[in-house]
Amino acid sequence: MKGYIVLENGEVFPGKFMGEPPADLFGEAVFFTGMTGYQEVATDPSYRGQIVVFTYPLIGNYGVHPDKDQSEEWQPRALIMGECAEDGYHYRSEETLANQAENAGIPILTDVDTRALVKQIRTMGAMGAVVTTNTEHVVWEDYQPPGDQLLVQEVSTNEIQTYGTGDIHIVLLDFGHKKAMVESLCEHGAKVTVVPYDTDVSTIQALDPDGLLLSNGPGNPKQLQAQLPKIKAVVSQYPTFAICLGHQLIALAFGGDTVKLKFGHRGANQPVIDKRTGRVDMTAQNHSYVVDGQSLDGTELEVTHVNINDDSVEGLAHQRLPIVTVQYHPEANPGPEDSHHLFNNIFHMIEKEKEVTLHA
């Protein structure tokens, strides 16, 4: 059935719905530039509420893999692509991207001129959009900009969950984590306890963690203003590693600021330099907001990593406390695994802390 994606600025891009056409669906239109990784994108909670446009023209062609889902749900409002392979290569199941989308109730709009659409978003900036069968009757009042919604509530775990059996205990504050984060920690010999994003300090203390991980998550970090004092208090007590939304929250908690990028970074080839070593990693990214480097003047946070394309802040370290953060995704899934080594940081920090306590 014929369908459209209509941008907030009035631009209309026709396409075809796979399966049943949905009722009008609103979201922020963003684009993902990776050549692979559609399944991980579809299940990454950071994409909650967004309409994701794939720049790679053929999506779904290598099928879906049961182990690759990053959460239990499909997260974006809709997926927009040039061509969707209806019968992708089958791994261990008969599932394809198209029938998973149908089961999840998430529409796929295909046959779209994604190049023209992405050029529009790049030029005008990320903006509201609707997928619809009827361009005449769009009621824009139904669109709630992403900055107005507390999306983290929808994706954070409701109950405390434990994974792995390792000797080092990491508590993961769940703002909408990707499963690959838990898997990466467990591979490094951790036991991981995932807790709701608003868990209070005494509950975290009672779990007796060796270290903390603050996860990725959807939306504007400033929506979590109310959590900042608690975040500051708890990360000041344990070695902490923070990724993406977690990184932004650490910056806000310690007196820095965040700003919105024009169209964000979403893809698998963002080059990031570690200023201390000169090492460059190709990184997986998915974010709209960044830490404003200038806002860190006078704080105890130092910029450790920078994006080579646009000089934006990609990593921070606290000058006094064992806290390190990155804006990008060392857990990959999708994307390159160059920066997987960053997971070692948290274990090194924990070891160092233990030595200090032992010799105190």
Ligand SMILES: NC(=O)CC[C@H](N)C(=O)O
């Ligand atoms: N992947 C993430 O954690 C994204 C962080 C935040 N929602 C942003 O868009 O900037």
